[in-house]
Amino acid sequence: MVSTGSTTGSEVTRAEVCAAAIADAFKDDGEIFASPMGMLPMLGVRLAKLTSNPDLVISDGESLFLAGVPPLFAKGDVVEGWIPFRKVFDVVAYGKRHVMMGATQVDRHGNQNISAIGPFDRPTRQLLGSRGAPGNTVNNRTSYWVPKHSSRVFVEQVDTVSGVGPKRAKEAGPAASRYNDIHRIVTNLAVLDVGGPDDTVRLLSVHPGVSVEDVQQATGFELAVDGPVETTREPSSSELVIIREMLDPKSLREREVPS
Amino acid sequence: MKPRDKQLTIDEVVAQIEDGMTVGIGGWSPRRKPMALVRAILRSDLKDLTIVSWCGADVGLLARAGKIRKLVYAFVSLDSIPLEPNFLRARQDGTIPEIVELDEGMFQTGLYAAAQRLPFLPMRAGLGSDVLVNNPQIATVTSPYADPDGVFEELTAVPALRLDVALVHLNRADVHGNATYLGPDPYFDDLFCMAADKAFVSCEQILDTAGLTAGPEPTPVQRLLVSRMMVAGVVETPNGAHFTTCTPDYERDEKFQKHYAAAAADDEAWAAFEERFLSGDEDAYQAAVAAFHSEQEG
Numbered sequence: 001m002v003s004t005g006s007t008t009g010s011e012v013t014r015a016e017v018c019a020a021a022i023a024d025a026f027k028d029d030g031e032i033f034a035s036p037m038g039m040l041p042m043l044g045v046r047l048a049k050l051t052s053n054p055d056l057v058i059s060d061g062e063s064l065f066l067a068g069v070p071p072l073f074a075k076g077d078v079v080e081g082w083i084p085f086r087k088v089f090d091v092v093a094y095g096k097r098h099v100m101m102g103a104t105q106v107d108r109h110g111n112q113n114i115s116a117i118g119p120f121d122r123p124t125r126q127l128l129g130s131r132g133a134p135g136n137t138v139n140n141r142t143s144y145w146v147p148k149h150s151s152r153v154f155v156e157q158v159d160t161v162s163g164v165g166p167k168r169a170k171e172a173g174p175a176a177s178r179y180n181d182i183h184r185i186v187t188n189l190a191v192l193d194v195g196g197p198d199d200t201v202r203l204l205s206v207h208p209g210v211s212v213e214d215v216q217q218a219t220g221f222e223l224a225v226d227g228p229v230e231t232t233r234e235p236s237s238s239e240l241v242i243i244r245e246m247l248d249p250k251s252l253r254e255r256e257v258p259s
Numbered sequence: 260m261k262p263r264d265k266q267l268t269i270d271e272v273v274a275q276i277e278d279g280m281t282v283g284i285g286g287w288s289p290r291r292k293p294m295a296l297v298r299a300i301l302r303s304d305l306k307d308l309t310i311v312s313w314c315g316a317d318v319g320l321l322a323r324a325g326k327i328r329k330l331v332y333a334f335v336s337l338d339s340i341p342l343e344p345n346f347l348r349a350r351q352d353g354t355i356p357e358i359v360e361l362d363e364g365m366f367q368t369g370l371y372a373a374a375q376r377l378p379f380l381p382m383r384a385g386l387g388s389d390v391l392v393n394n395p396q397i398a399t400v401t402s403p404y405a406d407p408d409g410v411f412e413e414l415t416a417v418p419a420l421r422l423d424v425a426l427v428h429l430n431r432a433d434v435h436g437n438a439t440y441l442g443p444d445p446y447f448d449d450l451f452c453m454a455a456d457k458a459f460v461s462c463e464q465i466l467d468t469a470g471l472t473a474g475p476e477p478t479p480v481q482r483l484l485v486s487r488m489m490v491a492g493v494v495e496t497p498n499g500a501h502f503t504t505c506t507p508d509y510e511r512d513e514k515f516q517k518h519y520a521a522a523a524a525d526d527e528a529w530a531a532f533e534e535r536f537l538s539g540d541e542d543a544y545q546a547a548v549a550a551f552h553s554e555q556e557g
Contacts, residue, residue: 063443084444085287089364093382115360116350120393126350128341129334134362135384164387175402175412176386 012234014188015253017207019043019243020235021191025143025184026098027052032141033065033083033091034058035099040256041145042072044186045100046247051239059083072248092132095179097140101133103185105158108221110182110194110201112137112144112163120160133162138169141181147256149187151220154201166199188257190215191232196224205232264434267492269541272459273299275492276424279328281309283370283420283455285427285448286503288336289315289511291440293428293461295499295541300326302540309357311420313366313447315503316519319345320537323523327355331420333363337516344523361417362390367447369420374453378419385415425455428500429485430508431471431478432462436490439471439482442506452489460485461496463508498545514555515548 022044065081105113118124169180196202202224286292307328323345335346400416427448432438452458502512522532
């Protein structure tokens, strides 16, 4: 399955497949603020901006909208706007935003946990806190990036609901479900969404070299599957040039998703 | 006639805080935190505080020192070190009696409500999440207005985050309490001040009022974030946000932050850290930090 599509001649790595899959999650978003949390999401979003969706609005992750598309963690690009934290909250409520967050746990119904493992009153492991996940998931499009797909991450039920899946949003009423839009869950093994029966996590594609069984084995609940599962596409040779030579010449991506 | 001079010392600020008060701490995670004032609270006998902060090491330090009875937060992080070790420890050992974890946008809405003297403001954040399950005191409110489909939406009624005291750190201020931020982001320091009965501004440098905007390189008036009418006291604390950022005066002290995080993981190392950095006053702290750096370089 692994081909050599690159101009530099080496094989396409899993990290590069993930970057293209993340880029695809943003390709139909139009002119909205793409907010990637973490390195691979940042790489994927910038790849999308340079290929499928040049209208994306991107930031330096701090307070500036960038007019250009600099390499990962580079500074000093042309600025096209100001987005301090207070204005991020405005854009969340405005809705023209697609955030890709991390997830310590994701459950069958696409709820996400970044708050605490174990009982909330006395966690066995305190995490970051719910951050903006509750607000993101009822206001703007939200995707998740999971660099290590395992049954520790994909659990039957999350310990704390930070990000709200579609079923819980519907149960909370129209104010919660109206803008709830859990778009994609991209992992090091597969691409998923929440389009399964009863708003459950569904397997859309497996990365080259990964089987459906591999993904199911690494998931703590039964995945919904509609018909034959596709293989996630490999990045094109021009995408590989962008990833390898422009956006991530130091191959930071390989640290997050080792081949 | 000039408006009154509100200059105070660090200890005079802390003397105005009482046991059991609700204290809001400005900045954002490890950015522009009023750390000199936080360190002064560590040295004080204050106890049973309710701390309201989007937080970083401010909360880690106060939690480790047992100062917090109730914590209102949305996340705690040191950024380059994602999880705050002292906060983790406090949560996992159950040493903070009362915990209110909010969505970070709810936190802002709560400050807005307090700043506008409203009991609550509505928003979507919280709906469907465990923020409303773990905080049964937070209610929902039904819109009196039907949407185009005839639905009366039920929204989160974010309660006002009223503060007894707000502590913020700005780049420059005058003695009256007008203050500028010179970095990339105002954060929410004006809201903290307006949500509080008494707000105290620490700053890198006190200038005369004209100096806040005039000078060889004029500062845009939009950088005047805090007005003196919101401020009860001003204190000059050079390097007072250390080890958090105070851009452009200085960036985060990553070396020191690493040292802090490593020390927090171990009781003996923490005792040594406290002895070396937190046992004296602010001048002693700054001297110990300078010594730490010359050691690292030497």
